[in-house]
Amino acid sequence: MRSTDDFLVFYHLIEQGSFSKAADQVGLTKSVVSKRITRLEEDLGVQLIYRTTRKLTLTEAGEVFFGHAREVHHSVQNAEDAMGGLGERLSGAIRLTVPTISGELILPQAIAEFSAKYPDIHIDMELDNRFVDIVEEGFDLAIRTGALPDSSFIARRLTDAHWVICGAPEYFARHKAPANSADLVDHNCLAYSYQETGATEWLFKGKSGPCTVKVKGNFSTNNASALRKAALFGQGLVYVPKVLVAEDLQAGTLVEVLQHQVAKCLGIYAVYPYTRHQPAKVKLFIEHLYQCYQGHKDKF
Structure with missing residues (x-):
């Protein structure tokens, strides 16, 4: 030919x-x-x-x-x-994959605001806690939390997610609030099994750097919403991203403890494949996400 x-x-x-x-x-x-x-x-x-x-x-x-x-x-x-x-052109579709907490909390508002500005862009968001292959599965970008592996992808840091330990007033009516991490041995610590460091290993600030404390309790789950509800029902203490319980802490339905001793803080990133000609709609969306996350830093 x-x-x-x-x-x-x-x-x-x-x-x-x-x-x-x-x-x-x-x-x-x-x-x-x-x-x-x-x-x-x-x-x-x-x-x-x-x-x-x-x-x-x-x-x-x-x-x-x-x-x-x-x-x-x-x-x-x-x-x-x-x-x-x-x-x-500012139309067409943007496909993104996100972990459950991000997809249920900050992103819905961010997407609603973006869609109000660009109504011809269709946002397809899939919630999935597994490590998705963006290119193989046809996604434009992913929201990821924690340490990122070396790759050819580009990562835009959106914000930092601080973790907190908290429980319901009902729980503290029955159990004295812990004064330090050693006191957790006397508490029912509910486990969030979707953690890189382990569900029953809580990270704290130590004299020579971060250290983990082994805890135990009578409930564990890989679903953050279920863990939050268990805490609200007074079942025990939870160690979770602050954004998950920010409104509860403000309302007083959950109470934070060991505030200055918790060490866990993870970066939240928008991750996307490298391309010489990134579509304008994706570039705008990532910038919008950054501004939205920055605008809610008090919740993180």
Whole structure:
């Protein structure tokens, strides 16, 4: 199959009317363009143009080939225009994968505000606590919390998530609030099993750096909402991201303890594949997420 370049070189040659001008259009030297046309005529077994010192004239075969060359040029131009439109127009879809806590708390408001500004952009958000392969599964970006593995992806830090220990007033009516991490041995510590450091290993500030304290309790779950409700019902203490219980702490339905001793703090990132031409809609969405998370720093 003949290369598209042959059609494009021939098209520009006829359109410009000279080898030097055609060379400027296609980024080649005049001599290379001349050799390409000569080789093209040899390969096709026909003469395509009559060359004189003043002008180029198409032969009958040249007229036919130029018609096809013009169609190839228009097709290439249309394809480039279409791709440029996809990169810049503020419509279409954005697919993102997020962990449960992010998807249930801050993101719904952020997406609603973004959709109000750009109603033609469809946001498809999937909640999944597993480590999703963004490229393999066709996502534009992911929200991820914690240490990020080395990869070719780009990560935009949205904010830092501080963790807290808290319980309901009802629970503290039955149990004296802990004064330090050692006191947790006397408490029912509910476990959030979706943690990198382990559900029953709570991280604290130590004299020589962060240290873990082993705790125990009668309930564990990988669902943050269920863990929060268990705490609200007075079942025990929980060690969770502050954003999960920020409104409860403000309302007084949960009470924070060991506030200055808890050490866990994880970065929250928007992660996306590297691309030379990132669509404008994705770029705008990530910037909007950053502004939204920054605007809610008091909850983190």
